[in-house]
Amino acid sequence: MWIMFTFLAAFMQAWRNAFQSKLSKEVSVAGVTLARFIWAGPIAACYLYGLHQYQPSALPEFTGTFWGFVIGASSMQILATGLMVKLFRMQNFAIGAGLAKSEALVAAILGVLFFGTQLSLLGWIGVVIGGLAIMLLSSKQGFKQLSVKTVLLGLACGSAFALTSLWVREASLTLQGPFTHRAAWVLLWVIGLQTIVLIGYLLAKDKSTLAALWQRPTLTLSISITSCIGSIGWFSAMSLQAVPYVKTLGQIEVFFTLMIAVFWLKDKVKINDVAGLILIAIAAVLVMWS
Template identity: 90%
Template structure:
């Protein structure tokens, strides 16, 4: 089940990233970040309502630990999304999305050190291969010309996404009930908090960005819808399985990314990029076997 949810998340996230890449050419980083959440809240609420109608369960108790994990996850996801938009501005879409995938390796390290995660030897090999792939994707002209600035930004983005995922899983584990309901509650809380924070910030600092989003309703809605469905997949998968496994398998998203980049965004993908994508596929297979 966690594998199916991960594939759903990876497919939808590839499209969300593509839409965000397109919007980033016209709207500020904060605006592109808000587009991810602004319509996702109502969708998440409808999804949660539907789950409770299909399988009625008691409302969970929201502890202080739950709120702490939610606040941490919401903050890190805002930061990670903003960093990824900057990557899109520095590189083409495929490379920016690829660098963000460093989260799998970071999640494995942080998970083992601080969250009690356990990985098999084969799992560690898969995660490491994925890390090598990220290095390939961050280099325009091979390792000799590796861009340190791009790598650091990519690692910062991946680390923020990794912390988001780890705290999302911890928040889900504090709740009672079916995994689908737990994941949906975490999703609603995280998206709601993010939307309130970003709208408040833009109202105070940059109202023109809100106007820009209002003038691009179709693209903004597309980002929110694909983001919400993708998050449902990620949150559900992470309620069932350890984050490093989910995120390493989720690197299969890069294949969807490549197809979108070449056929829809008309980006040029080099041999180095293809090699990195192949290694990511190998990493995903190793994790599934483990």
């Protein structure tokens, strides 16, 4: 079951990125970011309701610490998604998604520095390999014409995603009850807050973007559905099996990404692009195994 859930999560996440890449050509960064959350809230609410029906549990107490982590995670995920959309516009879809996957490597470093995580020599080797992969992906001509701007944008995107994951976990640990229910509550509140903030911003600053999303209901709904199902898939897999196994198997997303880029988006993926994406997968696996 955990293998099935992991494949589901990786597959859905790859498609979500592909849909966002396509929408980014027609809608502003804020609009593409909102598309990830706007319909995900009701799906997350239904998922939480189903959990409580299957395994009744008392409502948790939401402390000030909980809300601090939720607000931080919500803000970082909005920022990360916006930066990833910019990556899509600077490079092709596969490369943008690959740079965004520096999340696992940045999370390892932040975990060691601020969250008491222990990283072995094998883990640090993975971090170095991941850094080389990011530099490779950022340059269309290999290392000879390295794009510092793309490297920094990729690292910023990965860092924001990493902080999102770390703070979501911390928020979950402040709650009482079964792990499945705690994570589902965090998911619901994070998505809800993100939706409110982005809709409020666009109503005040850019109503035309809301109209643009309304005119593209299929693509917008596809992004929200794949995003939420992907999150549920990761969560379900990790509730059944140890995280290192899930994350290791989850690197299959890299290859789903390549297949989608080549066969659906018709992107041209060069040999050094493939090498960079494979190096990122190897680096993430080393970090997880450590």
